[in-house]
Amino acid sequence: MVDISRRNIVAGSAVLAAAASCMPAYGFAPPINKPAAGFYRYKVGEIEVTVVNDGVSRMPLTDDFVSNVPKDRVNAALDALFMEKDFYAGPYNPIVVNNGKQLALIDTGTGELGFKGSNGLNGRLMLGLAAAGIDPATIDVVIASHYHGDHINGILKADNTLAFPNAEILVPEPEHKFWMDDGEMSRTTNPRVEAGFRNARRVLTPEVLKRLRTYQTGKEVIAGVTALSSPGHTPGHHSHIISSGNKTVFAQADVTHAPFLFARNPGWHIALDVDPVMAEATRRKIYDMLAADRMTVQGFHYPFPAVAHIEKTSNGYREVMVQWSPVL
């Protein structure tokens, strides 16, 4: 029987107190139970690039997800990659570019709504920015590659206010034209594209439109960042060439979705393509260039930190990830 008389409790407390005073300052450390911050930083000449992982999708692999390939073949590819079958895990990697004059965010991830909708599996940009020491209020420019939700939804917070309150929103001219065109919207028969129209119009609130400016292919969007038309995935899809001194990085946006599927199999058409045939032609042209020029590619849907080179293979391309560098 346990004696809980006052005398024993007092005596017990005294023993505990004595023991505590003898305890060293250290002791067993409990698990931290918090994932690492997903950010990575490197230089392109004088330009500083911070890759901020927005997380990853976990979409059920529908029969039409790769529209011209049976689901079994996609599952076999996933299995060979030691990845979960019947799901598509596509990473999201926005980047912050500091050219010494402006702080630009290229693509925004899925935003606060994405974070809530995925239980934090994506929509993590704000967490990553905080870890990277970047205040959203200091972003001068948000540059969108195209109008799919994982690239523009992060413009807004969950309450539809601006996530980057002081930023101009720079968007590709033909992309804006397409998704804002009521005729194009009324003519589409593809439910995914239709959803894209509805979402783009949801995100482009009057407040966003007030801050919006269009950019054109071949022109500098900001100093050191040149837009390059890479259409097909969406009609006005653009990539960005980041250049300083003799260094160049090709920020490809969605020329491929995750490279472990779509660069290795450039003929695979992802259901999200508005024009899959044009997307494939663009992909092959750009990947031939990346391989021939041994260019560094920064891929929005590449595995974090999403920096790679491209080698040509017998039936496609293979991403060769750049090793994590401990220094800038």
Added chain:
Amino acid sequence: MVDISRRNIVAGSAVLAAAASCMPAYGFAPPINKPAAGFYRYKVGEIEVTVVNDGVSRMPLTDDFVSNVPKDRVNAALDALFMEKDFYAGPYNPIVVNNGKQLALIDTGTGELGFKGSNGLNGRLMLGLAAAGIDPATIDVVIASHYHGDHINGILKADNTLAFPNAEILVPEPEHKFWMDDGEMSRTTNPRVEAGFRNARRVLTPEVLKRLRTYQTGKEVIAGVTALSSPGHTPGHHSHIISSGNKTVFAQADVTHAPFLFARNPGWHIALDVDPVMAEATRRKIYDMLAADRMTVQGFHYPFPAVAHIEKTSNGYREVMVQWSPVL
């Protein structure tokens, strides 16, 4: 002409002050100029693993670095990987294992001396631990896989005091026996091995030896971490099987050095091997097992975050890196 009369200076200051008071709270953010913290965290069942990148080497590629292959072939392999020729960039990735009762560090990196000697290119463990929220004083156990400097030098600070002041040092029994054996030391004709003897004896100060305990193959070093003899690279080299519930990770230490060279070419002998023929036999045996069992491998010299699976190829093995997970 510039008028620098006192009156103009005062007037100018007033204008500047007025302008400053109108400035918004934000403004252009200067480059951060600081690399990301190289740590990564994941769970193995109930066990929490934190990978902490210690940086990377940048060793000139000597003619004998791969002792049984001409330097030209090694350079060709580096070039195909888009890596710098004539240098060997080997990453270092110690891990911290929290089994719910003890906090263990497996291998230490090159230490404070390494940090100074490499201008911060390696010896970064302490920076990474700080970023990961791990106080070195809370490390209960340091587990060494073997006695090469990049695995044990971090036991000491630059002033030869203990980097982990409250930790026991657990080392493989045959490894300790070999490097402490004066007869073995006197018989070696390999200058790299000779340097290894000198370094091990430098690191194992009386204070370290006081805290040192040996462990044996097939036994749990701490709960959930079982030692497995994997000799050749050094005579007493051990790997560690981290296991909890139905999850297992094989922490291989140096069964291969960087996999992009030595897993893809398992017959290549790195000059650091004490017994390269035995090391190759161990490597092939373990990699056959990793591939057959589709086991997750954590590789000390893998590119950070250094978690992968192994596929068998026609002439060796290929590391398939696990995608960065944004959540635990």
